[in-house]
Amino acid sequence: MTDSSPRQVDLLLRGARIADDTDLVDIAISEGVIVAIGARLPDQGVEEIDCAGRVVIPGLVESHLHLDKALLDAEKSNPDGTLAGAISVTAELKRGFTVAAIRDRARRVLDMAIANGTTAIRAHPDVDPIVGLRGVNALLDLREEYRDRLDLQIVAFPQEGILQSPGTLDLLRESLHAGADVLGGCAYNERSVEDCRRHIDLIFDLAADFDVPLDIHTDFADDATDPRYAMADYIASVTELTGRHGRVTLGHMTSLAGRSPADRTQTLERLASAGISVVPLPATDMHLGGRSDATNVRRGIAPIRELWEAGVTTAYSSNNIRNAFTPYGNADMLDIGLFLAQTGHLSGPEDLNRILGMATTDAARTIGIADRYGVRVGAVADLVVLSTYRVADALLDRPDRNYVFKGGRLTARTTRVREVVGAAAEL
Numbered sequence: 001m002t003d004s005s006p007r008q009v010d011l012l013l014r015g016a017r018i019a020d021d022t023d024l025v026d027i028a029i030s031e032g033v034i035v036a037i038g039a040r041l042p043d044q045g046v047e048e049i050d051c052a053g054r055v056v057i058p059g060l061v062e063s064h065l066h067l068d069k070a071l072l073d074a075e076k077s078n079p080d081g082t083l084a085g086a087i088s089v090t091a092e093l094k095r096g097f098t099v100a101a102i103r104d105r106a107r108r109v110l111d112m113a114i115a116n117g118t119t120a121i122r123a124h125p126d127v128d129p130i131v132g133l134r135g136v137n138a139l140l141d142l143r144e145e146y147r148d149r150l151d152l153q154i155v156a157f158p159q160e161g162i163l164q165s166p167g168t169l170d171l172l173r174e175s176l177h178a179g180a181d182v183l184g185g186c187a188y189n190e191r192s193v194e195d196c197r198r199h200i201d202l203i204f205d206l207a208a209d210f211d212v213p214l215d216i217h218t219d220f221a222d223d224a225t226d227p228r229y230a231m232a233d234y235i236a237s238v239t240e241l242t243g244r245h246g247r248v249t250l251g252h253m254t255s256l257a258g259r260s261p262a263d264r265t266q267t268l269e270r271l272a273s274a275g276i277s278v279v280p281l282p283a284t285d286m287h288l289g290g291r292s293d294a295t296n297v298r299r300g301i302a303p304i305r306e307l308w309e310a311g312v313t314t315a316y317s318s319n320n321i322r323n324a325f326t327p328y329g330n331a332d333m334l335d336i337g338l339f340l341a342q343t344g345h346l347s348g349p350e351d352l353n354r355i356l357g358m359a360t361t362d363a364a365r366t367i368g369i370a371d372r373y374g375v376r377v378g379a380v381a382d383l384v385v386l387s388t389y390r391v392a393d394a395l396l397d398r399p400d401r402n403y404v405f406k407g408g409r410l411t412a413r414t415t416r417v418r419e420v421v422g423a424a425a426e427l
Contacts, residue, residue, distance in 0.1 A: 007035050009044040011408055013385070016056040018375050020349070020391045024053055029381040032407035037377055049403060053389050057356065058374050059119025059150075059382035059406065060333040061363035064215070064251050064279045064317035066157075067106040067142075068097070068125040068135035071322050078324035083220065083288050086324035087189075091160065094131045102138035109321050110146055113331035115412045117384035117401040119150050122215065122317075122367045124157040124184055127175050129167045136175045149411045153367055155215050157184035162202055163195045169202060176210045183207045185216035187231045196228050204238050213247040213368060220251075222289055222298055223258030230255060236270040246275035249366055251319075253278050253302040254285050264303065268310035277366040278302060278312050281319035282340045284326040304344045308354065315363035316340055316355075333359045338395040349392035356394050381408035387416075 007030040015024045018037075028036035028044070072093055078085045102125075113121060125135025136156060143152040156175035162168045172183065185203040190196045200216070207214045221229035232250060239248050250271070256264055271278065280302040289300020307314040318336055320326035329336075337355045341347065346355060364373040372380045388399040404412035 007031070009035065009046050011381075012041065012044060012046060012048045013056060013383070014048055014050045015053055016051040016385070017053055017389060017391065018056055024051075027056065027375070027381075027383070029405075029408040032381055032409070034375070034377055034379050034381050037375070049385070051385055054402065055386040055388050055391050055394055055399075056375060057117075057384050057386065057391070057394065058360045058364070058379070059384055059404070060117045060359050061315070061367060061369075062113060062118050062121040062317050062331065062333060063249070063315045063363040063366045064281060064319055065109075065113075065121050065123050065331075066125070066320050066323075066325070067109055067121075067123045067139060068102050068131075069094075069320060069323050069325070070109045071105045072324065073322045073327045076324070077327060080291075081288065082291050083325075086288065087159065089324040091130060094126065097131050097134050099134050099138045099141075102135055103141060106138060106142055109331050110142065110150070110152075112321075114149055114404060114406075115401065115414065116330065116332040116334070117386075117404050117412075118331065118333060119382035119384075119404070119406050119411075120153075120364070120367065120369060121150060122153040122155060122182065124155040124215070126159045127156045127168065127171045127184075128158060128160040128165050129171070130160065133171060133175055133178065136178060136180055140179055148409065149406050151369065153181045154179070155182040155184040156180040157215075157217075158186050158203075159189070161186060161189040161195075162199050163190050169206070172203075172206060176206070176212060180212075182213050182215050183210070185214060185218070187216050187218040187235065188220055188228045189217075190228065193227045196231055197234055200231065200235055200238060204242055204244065207244070207247075208242065213249070214244065215249045215251065217251045219253050219255040220285075221255040221258075222292070222300060224255040230259075232256065232267050233270055236267075236274040236276060239274040239276060244274075247368075248274070249277040249279060251279045252281055252285060254280075254289055254300050256302050257300070258298070264306060265310070268306060268312055272311040276312070277315065277362075278307055279315045279317055279366060280304065280340070281317055282343055283328055283336060284319040286339075286343055287326055287328070299343055301340070301344055304340065304346060313362055313365050315358050315366045317363070334395055334398065338398070341395060352392050352395050356391065382406055387414075
């Protein structure tokens with residue numbers, strides 16, 4: 001596999017494992033783009049890195065991350081562990097947010113993410129009368145600051161609702177004028193079903209005005225007995241009606257697992273038909289879900305295998321890092337992927353490869369960068385060399401990210417020595 005036009009190669013990755021059923025390959029990079037992939041490519045007299053059979057994957061993609069609210073658990077934790085408690089605690093803390101403080105906390109998480117192999121993030125800063133545009137402005141600064149190390153998309157996100165938080169719609173509009181890339185929604189955080197539908201209508205209209213994608217928190221509950229947490233079908237209808245096919249993403253979707261199989265199947269078919277992506281957030285969804293269950297506590301994660309089988313583009317992400325919503329995390333997508341496998345009845349090489357795809361190719365499709373992404377000729381050289389030798393072991397081995405490249409430029413490196421002292425026969 002080579003590029004038809006000759007280009008000066010800047011970097012060669014030798015002996016890379018990009019699939020478990022093919023031979024090792026070399027990867028040639030020129031001006032930040034992959035220009036050739038093949039066995040034993042000619043010596044170019046440029047910098048070479050010997051992968052020595054280690055796995056090379058495309059850069060990991062965090063498709064749903066709240067950088068503005070990261071690391072708040074050190075200031076105040078969630079007293080009851082519920083979603084309502086998390087929203088309340090965070091609303092209190094937001095009153096003291098400054099742009100500088102948001103930038104400082106977000107930088108720490110961005111650096112974690114880069115070291116862990118992430119090359120693209122879709123971040124959801126809150127936009128509401130409490131915090132105004134402070135989160136958006138902080139991330140606009142960081143988008144420029146980190147431009148050479150990762151791609152940062154900014155979602156203007158109305159966590160507090162729109163109708164029950166007057167002034168938010170105007171602030172969302174200001175955010176898009178300021179440079180936010182995506183319009184968010186919080187479909188369940190209104191007082192009635194009618195207001196939830198109106199919330200959805202308003203953000204679809206505003207997204208059309210600015211021609212931006214939509215990324216909506218929706219159906220975030222243990223079941224769908226409260227109809228405010230069963231908005232997916234309505235969103236699918238509006239997506240079809242407005243021609244937004246392929247430009248809508250739904251986060252969480254936990255109540256889907258609490259519906260009957262026939263009901264789920266119908267909804268999944270509608271999501272697939274509308275080209276809507278779904279992003280389960282297992283660390284948060286498991287932590288906040290099932291809080292009222294005295295026995296047989298629910299897992300609280302959308303049914304991954306059913307989403308796959310229905311043809312719904314499905315990613316996953318960290319969502320929150322060490323705050324009232326999720327008091328854990330290191331911005332490590334492989335760690336979250338292994339947790340998803342463990343909690344989602346997923347196992348074996350086929351499932352594990354599929355989960356890795358959720359953090360790479362499917363996530364890239366979800367945030368709209370698939371046309372320039374991947375380990376293929378013509379793609380941007382956003383690549384990660386893992387300290388493992390089978391793609392199917394990328395989650396199981398918890399591998400080091402030996403090298404992380406953004407556009408062919410080294411952005412992180414991990415070198416570790418482990419030694420087992422004493423032969424087994426001597427013990």
